[in-house]
Amino acid sequence: xxxxxxxxxxxxxxxxxxxxxxxxxxxxxxxxxxxxxxxxxxxxxxxxxxxxxxxxxxxxxxxxxxxxxxxxxxxxxxxxxxxxxxxxxxxxxxxxxxxxxxxxxxxxxxxxxxxxxxxxxxxxxxxxxxxxxxxxxxxxxxxxxxxxxxxxxxxxxxxxxxxxxxxxxxxxxxxxxxxxxxxxxxxxxxxxxxxxxxxxxx
Amino acid sequence: xxxxxxxxxxxxxxxxxxxxxxxxxxxxxxxxxxxxxxxxxxxxxxxxxxxxxxxxxxxxxxxxxxxxxxxxxxxxxxxxxxxxxxxxxxxxxxxxxxxxxxxxxxxxxxxxxxxxxxxxxxxxxxxxxxxxxxxxxxxxxxxxxxxxxxxxxxxxxxxxxxxxxxxxxxxxxxxxxxxxxxxxxxxxxxxxxxxxxxxxxxxxxxxxxxxxxxxxxxxxxxxxxxxxxxxxxxxxxxxxxxxxxxxxxxxxxxxxxxxxxxxxxxxxxxxxxxxxxxxxxxxxxxxxxxxxxxxxxxxxxxxxxxxxxxxxxxxxxxxxxxxxxxxxxxxxxxxxxxxxxxxxxxxxxxxxxxxxxxxxxxxxxxxxxxxxxxxxxxxxxxxxxxxxxxxxxxxxxxxxxxxxxxxxxxxxxxxxxxxxxxxxxxxxxxxxxxxxxxx
Numbered sequence: 233x234x235x236x237x238x239x240x241x242x243x244x245x246x247x248x249x250x251x252x253x254x255x256x257x258x259x260x261x262x263x264x265x266x267x268x269x270x271x272x273x274x275x276x277x278x279x280x281x282x283x284x285x286x287x288x289x290x291x292x293x294x295x296x297x298x299x300x301x302x303x304x305x306x307x308x309x310x311x312x313x314x315x316x317x318x319x320x321x322x323x324x325x326x327x328x329x330x331x332x333x334x335x336x337x338x339x340x341x342x343x344x345x346x347x348x349x350x351x352x353x354x355x356x357x358x359x360x361x362x363x364x365x366x367x368x369x370x371x372x373x374x375x376x377x378x379x380x381x382x383x384x385x386x387x388x389x390x391x392x393x394x395x396x397x398x399x400x401x402x403x404x405x406x407x408x409x410x411x412x413x414x415x416x417x418x419x420x421x422x423x424x425x426x427x428x429x430x431x432x433x434x
Numbered sequence: 435x436x437x438x439x440x441x442x443x444x445x446x447x448x449x450x451x452x453x454x455x456x457x458x459x460x461x462x463x464x465x466x467x468x469x470x471x472x473x474x475x476x477x478x479x480x481x482x483x484x485x486x487x488x489x490x491x492x493x494x495x496x497x498x499x500x501x502x503x504x505x506x507x508x509x510x511x512x513x514x515x516x517x518x519x520x521x522x523x524x525x526x527x528x529x530x531x532x533x534x535x536x537x538x539x540x541x542x543x544x545x546x547x548x549x550x551x552x553x554x555x556x557x558x559x560x561x562x563x564x565x566x567x568x569x570x571x572x573x574x575x576x577x578x579x580x581x582x583x584x585x586x587x588x589x590x591x592x593x594x595x596x597x598x599x600x601x602x603x604x605x606x607x608x609x610x611x612x613x614x615x616x617x618x619x620x621x622x623x624x625x626x627x628x629x630x631x632x633x634x635x636x637x638x639x640x641x642x643x644x645x646x647x648x649x650x651x652x653x654x655x656x657x658x659x660x661x662x663x664x665x666x667x668x669x670x671x672x673x674x675x676x677x678x679x680x681x682x683x684x685x686x687x688x689x690x691x692x693x694x695x696x697x698x699x700x701x702x703x704x705x706x707x708x709x710x711x712x713x714x715x716x717x718x719x720x721x722x723x724x725x726x727x728x729x730x731x732x733x734x735x736x737x738x739x740x741x742x743x744x745x746x747x748x749x750x751x752x753x754x755x756x757x758x759x760x761x762x763x764x765x766x767x768x769x770x771x772x773x774x775x776x777x778x779x780x781x782x783x784x785x786x787x788x789x790x791x792x793x794x795x796x797x798x799x800x801x802x803x804x805x806x807x808x809x810x811x812x813x814x815x816x817x818x819x820x821x822x823x824x825x826x827x828x829x830x831x832x833x834x835x836x837x838x839x840x841x842x843x844x845x846x847x848x849x850x851x852x853x854x855x856x857x858x859x860x861x862x863x864x865x866x867x868x869x870x871x872x873x
Contacts, residue, residue: 260473262466269462277457292457296465303469322693329692371450378447383666394445395452408693409668413650417666425444 250316257306276324283328298324314405322406381428386421503636512631512643515680524706532699567716588726592734592813641677661687661699681705718873729867733764741847745773746836748847755857761818767836785814786835791827829853
């Protein structure tokens with residue numbers, strides 16, 4: 233179930249499908265606001281939570297602020313220049329980084345964000361969750377080690393590529409770097425991640 | 435591990451570690467209501483449209499009148515010309531400021547003149563941490579250690595400061611050379627490294643050439659002027675150059691942070707200004723004592739022997755012998771007028787010496803790079819250790835390679851049978867050569 237949720241959140245909306253939504257947002261249609269939240273809320277929330285693991289309220293504030301910015305600046309969105317999804321994630325990233333910088337919050341160790349066993353049990357619908365918890369903790373430790381080994385930007389690019397499934401071309405406007413820079417960052421991040429994971433195996 | 439299996443594993447690890455929290459119930463209503471408010475605020479009323487139109491008109495007027503700098507074209511080669519001008523001039527006054535991520539700020543003020551005057555003061559969060567005053571051959575340094583204890587000291591250097599005015603010239607030049615190398619010689623800029631040169635004009639002065647260099651810091655981080663950067667930082671250095679005089683006016687540094695450029699450092703230059711009399715004195719706290727290291731003070735003018743190669747004039751200024759038999763040589767190396775190997779002011783290959791005592795004992799050189807407070811590396815101090823510490827030679831034959839980059843370098847001089855003075859009753863002559871002055 234958890235994986236299914238994650239997969240749903242990762243779903244790429246074809247940009248053509250978004251045209252009516254964008255038109256409605258430009259018209260200030262309240263129904264469009266609700267639809268925007270429904271279609272992108274979980275994805276933006278997850279994106280924000282990567283940096284604000286331990287502050288649920290703040291993470292939600294950042295998500296709301298992101299959507300408020302989208303609604304207020306929708307007339308600036310130019311489909312010729314970028315995709316709506318990357319434009320949206322770029323806004324979320326800007327708010328997230330502002331908050332991180334303001335509060336100097338650690339963005340590395342995810343322990344505080346781990347799901348309580350009870351909640352996981354509810355989701356799993358089973359009593360035997362120890363394997364799932366162990367796998368998640370193992371992955372989180374590996375990611376914590378990666379974070380220590382990679383720069384913040386390299387880690388961010390890695391997550392955008394492997395988790396958000398964004399291409400190099402799509403990542404560039406989100407983090408405001410050139411495609412060549414993203415290529416280089418991604419290459420370096422992969423190399424470092426390989427070194428780290430291989431050394432973990434030994 | 436193949437690439438595909440590695441990609442799959444990395445994807446799996448990253449996804450498994452993803453946060454599983456969901457937004458709380460009710461957030462969508464809250465967001466929708468705030469979005470509606472934002473949309474209403476954004477809707478432009480006729481009055482708002484009129485205000486925007488007036489604002490735009492005023493903006494056009496301001497730009498039209500030249501109060502805001504606007505680009506007028508490219509300024510190809512501006513930074514190269516500015517770097518070349520750095521060693522030309524009488525005086526320069528430099529003020530630098532940098533901001534660090536832990537909320538500390540660092541300020542530095544420098545005055546320099548072509549005749550060798552230099553004053554520098556550094557402050558951290560407004561507190562004086564370091565000062566230097568140099569005039570002629572004398573330099574006074576003052577610093578405060580982490581416990582707040584003053585650490586003053588002074589020294590004598592035969593040449594004084596190098597008259598190169600621009601202390602950062604070499605650094606800026608290096609960065610510029612790197613950019614030029616990558617863009618011109620390799621045909622295309624490296625990823626994440628770019629240089630743009632643009633001329634702007636405004637009503638406030640003549641045309642200014644604005645040069646931007648951007649790059650991503652590689653392994654090990656980077657220091658540039660007062661800026662300090664970590665690997666992966668995207669850095670922009672912006673130089674403002676007076677287009678009429680090619681004088682560097684200001685250098686700003688920025689670090690990319692969340693899509694915005696955060697200023698990290700700013701350096702301003704005033705060229706050919708009169709140095710105020712007050713700047714020529716450094717007031718030390720009353721009661722403080724300063725240790726002056728004076729090794730070269732009485733040796734620089736002495737000449738025991740002198741010889742010349744094609745590129746170098748080599749002078750043996752002094753020979754001292756410590757109690758343990760070590761021979762300390764004070765030697766200088768100056769370019770001949772036709773030298774094809776001019777010295778860089780801040781680096782040089784070592785001076786290499788071989789010594790043979792009169793009965794045939796060999797002397798081994800202990801240090802190759804000693805200058806002992808000589809500012810310019812043309813003045814050297816080096817220690818020769820006898821194979822037999824008990825030997826009492828009456829003279830020493832010295833072979834000196836003044837600029838030995840490789841064993842095949844054949845420019846050398848020989849000073850045969852240089853008479854040796856008696857041993858002194860000290861084992862560390864350098865440390866003994868000082869005087870303490872109470873202020």
